[in-house]
Amino acid sequence: MPPPPPSPKLPSGASKGPPLNHIGLPQTEYRGGKSTLCAGCGHDAITAAITRALWENAANPYRIAKMSGIGCSSKTTAYFLSKSWGFNAVHGRMPSVTTGAMLANHTLNAVGISGDGDSASIGIGQLVHVIRRNLPMTYVVNNNGVYGLTKGQFSATADRGSKSKKGELNEFEPIDLCGLALELGCTFVARGYSADRKQLIPILRAAMHHRGTAIVDVLSPCVTFNNHAGSTKSYDWGKSNEEPLHEVGYVNPWDLDEVDYEAGSGIEVTLPDGGVLHLAKLGSDHDPRDLEGAKDLLSQAKAKHKFLTGILYIDEHRPNLIEGLRMCDEPVGTLPQSVLRPGREALEAVMESFR
Amino acid sequence: MTPNSAAQPDAAAAAPGVVVNDFTLSVATVNGTGSQTANATLIRAIIRMGVPASGKNIFPSNIQGLPTWYLIRVCQDGWIVPRENADVLICLNRETARDDVMKCAPGAWVIYDAPFKLDMLRDDVHYFPVPFATLVRDVAPPKLWKLVTNMLYVGVAAELLGIEMAAIDAALAKAFGSKPKAYEINVKAVQVGRDHARESFTRPADGYRVEQRDLIGDKILLDGNSAVGLGAVMAGVSVVPWYPITPSTSAIEATEAYLEQFRRDADGTATFAVLQAEDELAAIGMVLGAGWAGARAMTATSGPGISLMSEFIGLSYYAEIPAVIINVQRVGPSTGLPTRTMQCDILCCAYNSHGDTKHPLLLPASPGECYEMTMDAFDLAERFQTAIFLLSDVDLGMNNWLSDPFAYPDRPLDRGKVLDAEKLQAIGVKEWGRYKDVDGDGIPWRTLPGVELDGAAYFTRGSGHNEYARYTESSTAYEANVERLLRKFETLRGEVPVPHRDDTDGGSPVGIIAFGTSHWSLVEARDILAKEHGVTFDYLRLRAFPFSDAVEAFVQEHERVYVVEQNRDGQMLALMRHELPQVAAKLRGLRYYDGMPIHARHIMNDVISNERVA
Structure with missing residues (x-):
């Protein structure tokens, strides 16, 4: 069992210092190293949103596992939460490393950061299979439609007909990661926009409490290689085309008494930690527990070139991989030898079976 | 590990020209006809008579219809490898029959399906034509004929070679103990085969005999892959991601069977995870993730899988993450001959992955060593925080070998240099560096994710890093790091199994x-x-x-x-x-x-x- 949080929540207004969260930590305690990405990169805004979400959730920093692959996106795990372990794996293989880490210690809270190259091309197989298995993890895709580190090639999420910085036309159909996730039966599918911090933070907070795999595909413009006219992953495009599905709110279990949503003001989903996801109606009547509805909504949006954001689908009923394997509560990585190694009589029984 | 050096003298009664307890028997069949149980019965019966025997299954990469041979070396001196030319041939595959007969040793006994009409091929062997199709009618209903034919040849061979019915019976009881009806039919089939041989053939004056000895004691008969599985479980393996590939699959199946037997509670709770991955890349990725988070993790594969795992194996070396990789080698390159044996991944494993890398190889020669070295592999992987290869092969992994029973491990698990919060505080958090060589052996200390202490966490990466696991492109830091890795490898030289x-x-x-x-x-x-x-x-x-x-x-x-x-x-x-x-x-x-x-x-x-x- 994880030990109790380091300190109790301080009464608000008790001190003049920075605001503290439920476990008594200021947001600065969730910071990481200095970013080395280009000024204005969408990824940095996502990192800031993640930092804020972790703080608001009062996440125990020691139990977060920051997992990533290779690429600009994957560097960002170094830019938040210096107090927790990070694993910058090989290109496109973050999901398998995260799966292994969670099998060894499922008391960790895995936050995986990937990009569109990492997840929609080289790592699409691992993305698909981690979704199939419903591994408990948050899987954020910093999606900019372009290969940044190798200077501007189209990625597999770039829209057909969109233009590169050099003016080349993309001839290929894009892979819509949310559409793919829905098709695979992913139990949490959301789309966000790095510039829409107000919506992205609660999406991330809910994703981090989700029972299984939470895919959060975030449009994250690349200021250096994909922010021009003709791009469909630019700030301008995002700003003119975003259509939020709903207003997203997440209430921690310890704050439930203090928040009172008006009855019928939206859809509420209780997550495994006891917190409540609240989705207040905006333009659409979509119920995110309706899988077919989510698929329809997404394909209509695609036809109309609309950039839908919000939580498209959520299912808190399907058991995750750890539950499916019926693994014990303690992390298997630290079980003692007395549990790990069978006794002499076990070996003798096996020997007898070979006689 | 030497064969029986003091074999008992042959029984005085053996006539001149009679070869006692020393011959190679080859059973030529078509794969998918269910001959495995019959062959296992033969070999087990010989062992029951106290005579060493080992079996090699020469099988195709196919489910049904291609030629397969099962070679049994009976040898009271303990030699294991079949001779090139069979002394006793059981010939049930029309397609290969001619070649099989031509390849027999002079004086061989050829037991064959009568319609094949092989007796004109050469005149220096003895022929025993058996009308299997006729005999089988008396034994079982038509749907079982194919299977029962196999037990008929067991009966014929047993009668000619002098294998006692009690020994056959014990072997059949082992195979069919829980299925009385199947046991009955098979006993009957053996009996019909014996009767036919006795009534129709005169055993040649010179030839082959199995005679009772006392050379087996408490020995066990098993394949190397089962021994690997048992070794892994006795070493406390907890995470087993894998992808099916011949000839390693049965090593995982054995591991899983023992884990199910010994590591799942009555209420169904497991202290392990066996997970079939989407490919070998994911399998080794999961092994690394688990090793990083502190679990003993293993995967098993063969050459093509090793090729796919190469990038991750380099990460294991450079980021220093424990991993145990069982490579049951098969004939390459490419798909090669997937069911044939070879020691052909030595260089590919020793220097696996790009950049300067070196990996320890453990080289078992017997199931006993598969068991012991698999346990060694886990200790070495965690002690040295690197990938350890166990190089088995088709022959060792999938064939049945006679072995002394395995000893219970005599030393505790070595979990290596791991710092918990208390130890870390004792040495001082600021003093600790993930890749710092404080002991002069090249092996750094690590922490596991989840330690509740500021400064315990570090960042794992395959890119350039310094002693404190921080990103760097410094030439000096790079050189110092890879030279330390070489020192670690030198330490390892003194810790691996000695020749x-x-x-x-x-x-x-x-x-x-x-x-x-x-x-x-x-x-x-x-x-x-x-x-x-x-x-x-x-x-x-x-x-x-x-x-x-x-x-x-x-x-x-x-x-x-x-x-x-x-x-x-x-x-x-x-x-x-x-x-x-x-x-x-x-x-x-x-x-x-x-x-x-x-x-x-x-x-x-x-x-x-x-x-x-x-």
Whole structure:
């Protein structure tokens, strides 16, 4: 069992210092190293949103596992939460490393950061299979439609007909990661926009409490290689085309008494930690527990070139991989030898079976 | 690990020309006909009579319809590898029948399906035509004919060879103990086969006999893959991601079976996870994730899987993450001959992945060593925080070997240099660096995710890092780091299983080196050389890479040394020449690469021609 949080929540207004969260930590305690990405990169805004979400959730920093692959996106795990372990794996293989880490210690809270190259091309197989298995993890895709580190090639999420910085036309159909996730039966599918911090933070907070795999595909413009006219992953495009599905709110279990949503003001989903996801109606009547509805909504949006954001689908009923394997509560990585190694009589029984 | 050196003298009653307890039996069938149980019955019955026997399944990469052979070497001296030419042939495959008969040893006994009409092929063998299709009618209903035919040949062979019914019965009871009806039918089939043989054939005056001995004791009969599974479970393996590939799949199946047996509570709670991954890349990725988070993790694969895992194996080396990789080698390159045996991934594993890398290899030669070295692999992986390869092969992994029973491990699990919060505070959080060599052995200390202490966390990456696990492109930091990795490898040299050396009396100027399954052909070849030619050579059996100092000393002490191995290019020879340049000039290669276990006489002939022995 994880030990109790380091300190109790301080009464608000008790001190003049920075605001503290439920476990008594200021947001600065969730910071990481200095970013080395280009000024204005969408990824940095996502990192800031993640930092804020972790703080608001009062996440125990020691139990977060920051997992990533290779690429600009994957560097960002170094830019938040210096107090927790990070694993910058090989290109496109973050999901398998995260799966292994969670099998060894499922008391960790895995936050995986990937990009569109990492997840929609080289790592699409691992993305698909981690979704199939419903591994408990948050899987954020910093999606900019372009290969940044190798200077501007189209990625597999770039829209057909969109233009590169050099003016080349993309001839290929894009892979819509949310559409793919829905098709695979992913139990949490959301789309966000790095510039829409107000919506992205609660999406991330809910994703981090989700029972299984939470895919959060975030449009994250690349200021250096994909922010021009003709791009469909630019700030301008995002700003003119975003259509939020709903207003997203997440209430921690310890704050439930203090928040009172008006009855019928939206859809509420209780997550495994006891917190409540609240989705207040905006333009659409979509119920995110309706899988077919989510698929329809997404394909209509695609036809109309609309950039839908919000939580498209959520299912808190399907058991995750750890539950499916019926693994014990303690992390298997630290079980003692007395549990790990069978006794002499076990070996003798096996020997007898070979006689 | 030597064969029975003091075999009992042959029974005085044996007539001249009768060969007692020393022959190779070949069963030629079509795959998918269910002959495995029959062959297992034969071999188990011989063992029940106290006589050593081992089986090799030469099978196709196919489910049904292609030729397959099961070779049983019966040998009271304990030699294991089948001879090139069968002494007793059971011929049930029309397609290969002609070749099978032509390849038999002179004087062989050929038991065959009567309609094949093989008796004109040569006149220096004895023929035993059996009308299986007729006999089977009396034994079972039509749907079982194919299966029951197999037990008929067991009966015929048992009668001719003198295998006692009680021994057959015990073997059948083992196979069908829980299915009384199947047991009954099979006993009947054996009996009908025996009756037919007794009534229709006269056993030749010269020929082959199995006679009761007491050479088995409490020995067990098993395949190397089962031994790997058992070793892994006794080593406390907890995370087993894998992807199916012949011939390693049964190693995972064995691991899973033992985990289910010993590590799942009555209420269904498991203290392990076995997960079939989407491919070998994911399998090794999961192993690394689990090793990083503190669990003992293993995967098993074969050559093609190793190729796919290469990028991650380099990460394991450079980021220093424990991993155990079982490579049950098969014939490559590419898909190659997936069900045939070879020692052909030596270089590919020793220097696996891009950049400067080196990985330890453990080289088991028997199921007993598969068991022990799998346990060693876990201790070494965690102690040295790197990938450890166990190199088995088709022959060792999938064939049945007679073995002494395994000993219960006599030392606790070595979980390596891991700092918990208390230890970390004791040395001072600021003092600790994830990749710092504080003990002078090249091995750094690590923490596991989840330690509740500021400064305990670190960032794992495959990119350049300094002693404190921070990103750097500094040339000095890079050099210092890879030189430390080399120091770690030097420490490892003293910790891997040491070679076994067997000098002849008075010593010889010529030495021979072998490893893995080549050992069994080599020891027999050495015995024949001594008996038939009066020449003896000193012998060293490699058991691991990096090479212990004793390996170089052995080469140094001899004028020339032959390295016997099963691949075309002399991979172990190349590795030794590269790693031991001081003695490289003394090394020569003897190579075998037809996908079959080496025949002892082939090694013997090659040594004779190289050494110009009269």
